[in-house]
Structures are given as structure tokens and as C-alpha cells.
Amino acid sequence: MNGLKRIRGGGFHWGEFAIESFVRVAGGSAIFLVALIFFFLLREGTPAFWEVSLGNLLSTRWYPTFGFYGLLPLLYGSLLVTVGATLLSVPLGLATAIYMRELAPPWVREILKPLIEVIAGIPSVVLGFLGMVVVAPLVRQWLGLPTGLTAFTGSIMLAYMALPTIVSIAEDAIDAVPKAYRDGALALGATHWQTIYRVVLPAARSGILTAVMLGLGRAIGETMAVMMVTGNAARMGREWAALFRPARTMTATIAAEMGEVAQGSAHYHVLFAVGIVLFLVAFAINGVASIIALRGVPRRGGRLIR
Amino acid sequence: MSPHIPLKGAQASQRIAFGLLTLAAAMVVLPLLLVMGYIVWQGVGAISWEFVTAMPRNGMREGGILPAVVGTVLLTFGTAIAAIPLAIGAAIYLAEYAGDNWFTRLIRLCIINLASIPSITYGLFGLGLFVLFLRLGTSLIAGSLTLGLMTLPVVISTAEEAILAVPQSFRVVSISLGGTKWQTIRHQVLPQALPGILTGIILGLERAAGETAPILFTVAAFYLPRLPRSPLDQTMALPYHLYVISTQVPGMPLQIQYGTALVLLIFVLSMNLGATVVRSRARRRRRW
Numbered sequence: 001m002n003g004l005k006r007i008r009g010g011g012f013h014w015g016e017f018a019i020e021s022f023v024r025v026a027g028g029s030a031i032f033l034v035a036l037i038f039f040f041l042l043r044e045g046t047p048a049f050w051e052v053s054l055g056n057l058l059s060t061r062w063y064p065t066f067g068f069y070g071l072l073p074l075l076y077g078s079l080l081v082t083v084g085a086t087l088l089s090v091p092l093g094l095a096t097a098i099y100m101r102e103l104a105p106p107w108v109r110e111i112l113k114p115l116i117e118v119i120a121g122i123p124s125v126v127l128g129f130l131g132m133v134v135v136a137p138l139v140r141q142w143l144g145l146p147t148g149l150t151a152f153t154g155s156i157m158l159a160y161m162a163l164p165t166i167v168s169i170a171e172d173a174i175d176a177v178p179k180a181y182r183d184g185a186l187a188l189g190a191t192h193w194q195t196i197y198r199v200v201l202p203a204a205r206s207g208i209l210t211a212v213m214l215g216l217g218r219a220i221g222e223t224m225a226v227m228m229v230t231g232n233a234a235r236m237g238r239e240w241a242a243l244f245r246p247a248r249t250m251t252a253t254i255a256a257e258m259g260e261v262a263q264g265s266a267h268y269h270v271l272f273a274v275g276i277v278l279f280l281v282a283f284a285i286n287g288v289a290s291i292i293a294l295r296g297v298p299r300r301g302g303r304l305i306r
Numbered sequence: 307m308s309p310h311i312p313l314k315g316a317q318a319s320q321r322i323a324f325g326l327l328t329l330a331a332a333m334v335v336l337p338l339l340l341v342m343g344y345i346v347w348q349g350v351g352a353i354s355w356e357f358v359t360a361m362p363r364n365g366m367r368e369g370g371i372l373p374a375v376v377g378t379v380l381l382t383f384g385t386a387i388a389a390i391p392l393a394i395g396a397a398i399y400l401a402e403y404a405g406d407n408w409f410t411r412l413i414r415l416c417i418i419n420l421a422s423i424p425s426i427t428y429g430l431f432g433l434g435l436f437v438l439f440l441r442l443g444t445s446l447i448a449g450s451l452t453l454g455l456m457t458l459p460v461v462i463s464t465a466e467e468a469i470l471a472v473p474q475s476f477r478v479v480s481i482s483l484g485g486t487k488w489q490t491i492r493h494q495v496l497p498q499a500l501p502g503i504l505t506g507i508i509l510g511l512e513r514a515a516g517e518t519a520p521i522l523f524t525v526a527a528f529y530l531p532r533l534p535r536s537p538l539d540q541t542m543a544l545p546y547h548l549y550v551i552s553t554q555v556p557g558m559p560l561q562i563q564y565g566t567a568l569v570l571l572i573f574v575l576s577m578n579l580g581a582t583v584v585r586s587r588a589r590r591r592r593r594w
């Protein structure tokens with residue numbers, strides 16, 4: 001009823017025009033902001049490419065004090081930690097999502113759902129702290145390593161950072177599978193597990209893939225939890241054992257070194273260039289995720305069984 | 307219950323599979339519960355009235371964490387001021403004004419992109435634009451703007467969802483009674499969408515309050531045993547403080563580290579709880 005007494009006949013309302021203009025500008029602001037962010041990253045980062053030779057940037061040595069700016073060990077570190085995190089978090093997250101949707105009694109779901117939201121809310125620096133004081137010593141003892149601050153420890157922390165994303169999106173995807181599919185499978189004599197495995201999961205495929213991609217995106221951009229537990233040694237190992245040695249990611253490198261460099265130095269520009277790489281990688285991962293998500297939406301009566 | 311007669315093997319594999327699924331769910335939740343319980347157990351001894359209201363002394367090894375607490379509260383408010391008007395405006399635009407065209411799709415793409423940018427990259431951007439280019443220096447303003455920018459996509463998408471959830475009939479009735487478009491939004495749609503919008507804002511601010519990477523170069527002071535005097539002043543902040551005392555200060559008593567982690571956790575999780583309360587109360591009072 002509130003609105004009624006404010007109505008004036010016809011005419012042009014300046015107040016309304018102003019506020020609607022603001023709304024329109026705000027709507028377009030996202031485009032402006034992305035452009036602004038990219039512009040500033042480029043502005044500060046591109047000088048790196050003529051201050052430091054390409055051969056140097058593509059070398060395997062990161063030692064900025066002596067002018068070695070090889071980005072490969074950092075890329076390698078990020079990749080190693082992220083792959084480790086994906087291997088841990090995807091099976092765990094997917095299984096948890098299936099458990100919550102298909103198996104858990106209602107009261108368990110009522111507890112699990114808010115709990116997973118709480119996990120999503122834990123600040124990464126708190127997880128990093130926990131990783132340092134609890135997880136790293138355990139990793140060192142159980143695996144008999146000289147130090148617990150390894151890429152593997154980082155993977156564990158990252159897996160837990162990515163899990164809430166994976167669980168909640170995969171859960172929605174499983175939930176979106178029409179009930180008729182399930183009923184059809186059960187009526188044909190399949191067990192509950194066969195129904196999940198052969199019918200529900202394939203039907204929820206695109207949503208699950210989206211969940212995995214978004215979890216991956218979360219993992220590769222994570223900074224604090226990784227920086228505090230990976231030991232931060234910029235090295236490249238060719239063998240699997242590298243996972244159990246210290247590593248250094250792109251994010252951790254920026255966080256650890258930006259505070260100490262002089263503005264405008266080559267080191268400063270290279271760190272911004274690393275930021276550009278991160279920006280592009282995250283954009284690509286999320287782009288793929290949203291393409292998968294968009295493709296998978298209308299799925300009615302399509303081919304399910306090959 | 308189901309009227310089919312499965313084979314023995316199928317039942318056995320079902321039992322194994324379900325066992326594994328349950329185990330996985332337990333592996334996700336239990337370690338975190340254990341570890342959080344451990345923080346509470348270790349940290350609760352450090353927390354006292356003095357701990358949250360006293361200045362740090364002796365290179366942070368004694369005394370309290372007042373400047374970090376105040377800094378985080380101020381930053382959270384600053385983030386709210388920086389993010390909320392723009393985010394709500396954008397959400398209203400997307401939900402009520404935007405047509406189905408390339409411009410809208412571009413906006414959505416950009417919002418997804420904003421949400422995907424790693425927090426450390428926001429930190430770099432804040433350093434480049436606010437701290438250096440606009441000469442705000444490492445300051446509360448620069449930090450709040452950086453965090454606000456990072457919070458934008460979260461608030462925009464949740465607020466848009468809340469606005470879209472308001473049934474069309476509310477709009478139809480308002481317009482048919484002679485309300486203008488804006489009057490309809492202002493007096494019918496927004497009040498109905500408010501709880502959802504509020505939830506989005508709280509969740510966005512919760513994330514901002516716990517972030518460390520964006521404030522590393524834009525606001526955070528390593529050790530500053532006084533309260534900030536102006537928006538252009540540096541400040542300590544809880545997440546950065548936890549990082550500093552757990553990695554950069556040798557001989558730091560473990561109890562202070564656990565205590566700081568616990569205070570940060572309580573701060574952030576109570577915001578989470580607030581969002582849950584708002585949401586469930588609104589669900590009960592909803593008129594549709």
C-alpha cells in the first residue's frame with residue numbers, strides 16, 4: 001500500500017530518472033571494472049617482457065636477487081599442487097555429494113549441509129595455520145620426510161578449500177536429474193547403486209564437470225593456505241617424488257615477494273606478469289566451466305545409454 | 307521396498323559402494339571438525355577480555371590483538387560501503403531492466419570473470435590502482451576498495467537471485483495500480499527481496515573479512531601498536547596478523563597463535579550464523 005500515496009500523475013520525475021540512471025550505470029560497471037583490472041595488470045606487467053629477455057622468463061631458475069626470472073618452476077609448482085588437490089578433492093567431493101543426495105537420512109543431511117557451508121567460510125589463512133601446526137607434522141611423520149612443508153601438504157589444504165564448491169554444485173547437479181530416470185532404472189530391476197552409477201551420474205555429467213572446473217579454479221588461485229604449507233622452494237623435479245618436496249606456486253610468489261620489491265623494478269614488473277598469467281588461467285578455467293554448464297542445461301529425453 | 311529382484315553380485319557391490327561413499331563423506335567432514343575442535347581447545351585459554359582489548363607488546367609476543375580486531379571491523383565496514391550500493395544497483399539492473407541481448411550477456415560474462423579472479427590478483431590490482439596510481443598509499447581506503455571490488459560479484463549474484471525470486475504478481479499488481487517501474491521496485495520488490503539480499507551481503511562480507519591476500523599490499527601493517535587515526539592510515543588486520551605471527555615472528559608463543567586463529571574464526575563464523583538466521587526467519591515469514 002505504501003506505493004499508492006506516492007503516485008503523481010504523469011510527467012517526468014527527476015528523482016526517478018537519477019536513480020534509474022544509477023542502476024543502469026551500476027549494471028554496466030562490471031564490464032568497466034574487468035577492463036580496468038586487466039588494463040592495470042597489463043600496464044604494470046608488460047614492461048617485464050622487454051626488461052627481461054624471453055629466454056630468461058622461460059628458464060627454470062627463479063632467483064630474482066640475481067636477475068633470474070624463470071617462470072617455469074612457479075607454473076610447475078602451481079600445476080603440481082593443483083593437480084594433487086584435484087586428485088584428492090574430486091573423488092571425495094563427488095562421493096560426498098552422492099552420499100548427501102542419495103544415501104544420507106534426512107537428519108544427517110540437515111547437519112551436513114550447513115556444516116559444508118561453514119567449511120566454505122573458514123578463512124584460508126586459518127586453514128594455512130592449521131596446515132602448518134597440525135597437518136605438516138603429520139605428513140612428515142607418516143611419510144618419513146625431512147620436512148612436512150611439501151607440495152602434497154599444500155594439495156591437502158587446497159583440496160579442503162575446493163571441496164565445499166565441488167560438493168554443493170555436484171549435489172545440485174544430481175538433484176536436477178528428473179525422478180523419472182531413477183524410477184525407470186529401478187523398475188527395470190537395477191539396484192540403487194546401479195541406478196546411481198549408470199543413470200544418475202551420466203545424466204548429471206555436465207553439472208559435475210562444472211563442479212570440478214570451479215573447484216579447480218578455486219584451487220589454482222588460492223594463496224595463503226598454500227604459501228604457509230608448501231615450503232616455498234622454486235624447484236622443478238621431473239619425477240613423482242616432487243610432490244613430496246617443497247614447491248612454490250605463482251600465488252605464493254607474488255604474496256611473498258611483492259612486499260619487498262621496489263616499485264618499477266624488473267622484479268616488480270615480473271610479479272605483475274605472473275598476476276596476468278593467473279588472471280588468464282582463472283578466466284579460461286571459469287570460461288570452460290560456464291560453457292559446460294550452459295550446454296548441459298536442457299536435457300530432456302536425450303540419449304542417456306550409449 | 308523396491309519391487310525388483312537384483313542379483314547377488316549386484317547387491318554385494320552396492321554394499322561396498324555405499325560403504326565407500328559414507329566413508330568419503332566422513333573424510334570430508336570429520337577431519338575439519340576435529341581440527342576446529344582442536345583450535346578451540348588450544349585457543350580458548352588465550353582468549354580473555356585483555357586479549358581482545360589490549361595493545362600488543364614486546365614485538366607481539368605479549369599483550370592483546372586489539373588493533374587487529376579493530377582493523378578487521380573497520381575494513382569490513384569499508385568493504386560494505388564500497389561494495390553494497392554498486393552491487394545492489396547492478397543486481398536491480400540485471401533482474402529488472404536488462405534485456406536478453408549481447409550487452410547483458412557481456413555483463414554476465416564479466417561478473418563470472420570478476421568472481422574467478424584470484425584474490426592475490428585483486429591485491430596486485432589494488433596496489434597498482436589505489437595505492438600507487440591514485441596515491442592513496444597503503445591505507446584503509448585502498449584496502450576497503452580492493453576488498454569491496456572482490457566482494458561485488460558474490461553480492462550481485464545473490465541479490466539478483468533474491469530479486470528474481472519475488473513473484474511476478476507483486477509487480478503486476480503494483481504497475482496496474484498506476485505505480486511506475488521504479489516505485490514498483492522500490493516499494494514492492496526490494497522489501498520482499500531484502501532478506502535474500504542481506505544474506506548475500508553478509509556472506510560477501512564474511513569472505514572479505516577473512517581474506518589476507520588482497521590486503522597484503524594495500525592496507526596491512528606488520529606491527530602497529532595503535533589504532534588507525536584516519537581512513538588514510540594503515541592498520542593491522544586479523545587474517546594478516548595470524549599470518550605474521552605464525553610465519554614471520556620467531557619465538558611466538560603458540561597459544562597466542564591459536565587464540566588469534568580462534569578470534570578470527572569466531573568473527574567470521576558468527577557472520578555466517580547471522581546469514582543463516584536472516585535466511586531462516588525470512589523463509590518463515592514469507593508471504594508467497
